[in-house]
Amino acid sequence: MRTLIIVWLxxxxxxxxxxxTGFAFTIWVWELTGQATSLALFALxxxxxxxxIIPIAGVIVxxxxxxxxxxxxxxxxxxxxxxxxxxxxxxxLQLWHLYLAVGVKGTFQQFQKLAFSASVxxxxxxxxxxxxxxxxxLATSSSNIxxxxxxxxxxxxxxxxxxxxxxxxxFAIALLTLLLVHIPQPKITxxxxxxxxxxxxxxxxxxxxxxxxxxxxxxxxxxxxxxxAYEFGESLVTPLILTRTGNDSKVLGVIFSTAxxxxxxxxLLVGIRGNLQPRIHAVLLGMAGAGLSQTVFGLGRxxxxxxxxxxxxxxxxxxxxxxxxAIWLSKIKPELQGRVFAMRSMVMPISTVxxxxxxxxLADGVFEPAMKPxxxxxxxxxxxxxxxxxxxxxxxxxxxxxxxxxxxxxxxAFRVLRDVEIILPDYDVGAE
Numbered sequence: 001m002r003t004l005i006i007v008w009l010x011x012x013x014x015x016x017x018x019x020x021t022g023f024a025f026t027i028w029v030w031e032l033t034g035q036a037t038s039l040a041l042f043a044l045x046x047x048x049x050x051x052x053i054i055p056i057a058g059v060i061v062x063x064x065x066x067x068x069x070x071x072x073x074x075x076x077x078x079x080x081x082x083x084x085x086x087x088x089x090x091x092x093l094q095l096w097h098l099y100l101a102v103g104v105k106g107t108f109q110q111f112q113k114l115a116f117s118a119s120v121x122x123x124x125x126x127x128x129x130x131x132x133x134x135x136x137x138l139a140t141s142s143s144n145i146x147x148x149x150x151x152x153x154x155x156x157x158x159x160x161x162x163x164x165x166x167x168x169x170x171f172a173i174a175l176l177t178l179l180l181v182h183i184p185q186p187k188i189t190x191x192x193x194x195x196x197x198x199x200x201x202x203x204x205x206x207x208x209x210x211x212x213x214x215x216x217x218x219x220x221x222x223x224x225x226x227x228x229a230y231e232f233g234e235s236l237v238t239p240l241i242l243t244r245t246g247n248d249s250k251v252l253g254v255i256f257s258t259a260x261x262x263x264x265x266x267x268l269l270v271g272i273r274g275n276l277q278p279r280i281h282a283v284l285l286g287m288a289g290a291g292l293s294q295t296v297f298g299l300g301r302x303x304x305x306x307x308x309x310x311x312x313x314x315x316x317x318x319x320x321x322x323x324x325x326a327i328w329l330s331k332i333k334p335e336l337q338g339r340v341f342a343m344r345s346m347v348m349p350i351s352t353v354x355x356x357x358x359x360x361x362l363a364d365g366v367f368e369p370a371m372k373p374x375x376x377x378x379x380x381x382x383x384x385x386x387x388x389x390x391x392x393x394x395x396x397x398x399x400x401x402x403x404x405x406x407x408x409x410x411x412x413a414f415r416v417l418r419d420v421e422i423i424l425p426d427y428d429v430g431a432e
Contacts (some may be wrong), residue, residue, distance in 0.1 A: 073109050243393065291407070
């Protein structure tokens, strides 16, 4: 676990810088436009390019040195941040510049994330997969505590320029760490040979692999639906809180930091006690728990409700995520994981893109007007959500949260999901 921990310590620093920049961009875009649609488009452009690059990224990760691919991801991200900084300093930064930058950055970070996730099984034994995954969530959650609180406080002091400089420094630290550590590589098998015929076949390998394994296919569909519902609501959090609090970036920062604290506690619980057995229970109950907590969050109108609800919601994500990761890691040979995980990774951007395409315009054009004092939905839901600014967004957020709850509990209705760990043996007992 030592190499894994060293890499993730450096990545915590880098993720903190990236999350601070993302938070600052969110505030900047909201101040510039005041529209939920603009924030949704911000997330949209970060995800769309990944959909097209992920199949190629999976092939490359199985064919090339994964350590170097992670270094390339950090390098490109740092160069893009420098470019945005220069544009801002010269007063030339426009909204479309950010859309383009986050799109390119997201593309190269996909190589980085995929290369790392496919390297986990080479760095730790199988019985440690859940704990290894929990370390990843611990790193992300730690940054989620530090970054929003820092960015929310520093944005009014050092502005976007200072935050971008911090981000650039963190990329340099992460890059230097990767340069110094050794990350094992899997053996190249016949499935990974480098002729052009295999390259064409490898682009579809992940889809074919999962299509003939109903348990993995069911898990993929489950996550696709859950991520859609989650990202739908997530795209509404910032406009919801800023509208309800009169653009108070400090409250927004504390809310995200509270989520980070919940994520840390959840990751520590997995690290200490491991996951429920079978691990599919952790996946399904975690989804239901997150949905229930976010329903309470959407119903709240004050920080006293938002903070504990956000904490409880975030607590579930490391639990269900580490269990989900461990199932996939145990079922797929290391030399195939790049291509299969690439296909699996496509669920996230596809779901996020669809959610953001719908959520922003639906909030701005339908639900917000309908929840005004004279709106069509105000007589029905006004007593729950209030009327006026933010009420329509809150209603839409609660609908998405209830869908998350239903998806988690509904998974128990399908045997192919309930018994996936029994139906599909581990890769090291002759399943392949």
